[in-house]
Amino acid sequence: MTRISTFSQGQALVTQMLRNQEYLRHEQTRVATGKNGDNLKDIARDANVLLSSRSVSARTESYMSANRELAVRMELQNNALGGIAGIADEFRNDLIKTVNLNSGVGLIDKMTDHMDRLVNLLNTTLNGKYIFSGSRTDVSPINVSTTADLLALANTSDAFDNNAIKLTQRLDESRSIEHGQLANEIAEPLLDGIRRIQQFANGTLPTGAGAYAPAGAFTDPLSENQINFLVNEFSVALNAIETARSAEQVNGIHMSTVQNQLELQAKELSFLDIFTAEIENVDIAEAVANLKSGESALQASLSVIARLGRLSLLDFI
Incomplete structure (x- = not known):
């Protein structure tokens, strides 16, 4: 019995049926996975664009991760700098109060307390690394821990072991930031002010204080030369405050820069995610x-x- 359909017609129908099967399989995969294809071959037309987008996203995420760590470091730095500036304020207030009360009682004890707190703040660490040591992050930036150690030095500057290399970090492909703060730059004026008070009380005239002889323990009431010496040290205290506050302000500006960068990169990632999804997702x-x-x-x-x-x-x- 002869069939109406010819062999070629049958083959054409089978071929079309196989195409329909493949089309159905492809659409089933798209619905099941939510993706336009299993591999780049399935989106060959947009493959280069997709690869470029993924590469940019990976780099941006890497910078964001580093910038988040930097933000944590700078927050810690900010707290320490604020503490140092606070000690400088207290130092000045102690001098003013001592003069106003006309009594040296307790002044040296306060200097000792300021010294202890200052050393602790300068020795602040993050993940076991000193943040005020420059690039010598494995070395404490200050080599004295007591006022006795401080008085034994020839110069206040000898108390610092940080180097002069401020840490920097790239925020993205084209921008870097110098975020490091150095112990000697932020705290030497304050440490020197504390040392000068201690020197005078121990009977040694500090540099430039020859007009206030004789040096000696602060009394109650204060002698005229002691009052004049303490009044002269007001400017030293003001310099210590200005130095610490200036470092705090610079750090605050850098914190804002890093935060703005993180917000910008978050927007970039969001855009790239949408852009990539339009290529990959169905x-x-x-x-x-x-x-x-x-x-x-x-x-x-x-x-x-x-x-x-x-x-x-x-x-x-």
């Missing part, structure tokens, strides 16, 4: 519609092939 509504269309097309193909397989000339006689 429109679910469209994919579902295509899936239904593919199912209908495959069903129709199979139905036609089945019907043609049953036809013969007898059906038309």
Whole structure:
């Protein structure tokens, strides 16, 4: 019994049916995964753009991670700098109060307390590394811990072991920031002021204080030369405050810069995520519609092939 359909017609129908099967499989995968393809071959037209977008995202995320760590460091630095500036304020107030009360009682004890707190703040660490030591992060930036140690030095500057290299960090591909603060730059005026009071009390005239002889322990009431010496030290205290506050302000500016950079990079990542998603991700509504269309097309193909397989000339006689 001779079939109506020819061999070539049958092959064409089978080929179309296989195409419909492949189309349906592709749409099923898209709906199941939410992606336009399993690999870059499936999105060959946009592959280069996608790879570039992923590369930029990876670099941005790397910079953001480093910048978050830097923000933590600068917050810690800010707290320490604020503490140092606070000690400088107290130092000046102690001098004023001593003169106003006309009594040296307790002044040296206060200097000792200031010294202890200052040393602790300068020895601030993050992950075991000293933050005020320049690039010598494994070395304490200050080598004295008591006023006795301080008085034993030839110069106040000898108390510092940090180097002069301020730490820097790249914020992105084109911007860097010098964020490091050095112990000697932020605290030497304050430490020198404390040392000068201690020197005078121990009977040694500090540099430039020859007019206030004789030096000696502060009394109650104060002698005229002691009052004059303490009044002269007001300017030393003001310099210590200005130095510490200036460092705190610079650090605050850098903190703002880092925060702004993080916000900008977060926006960049958000944009890149959306951009990448438009390439990789499917429109679910469209994919579902295509899936239904593919199912209908495959069903129709199979139905036609089945019907043609049953036809013969007898059906038309």
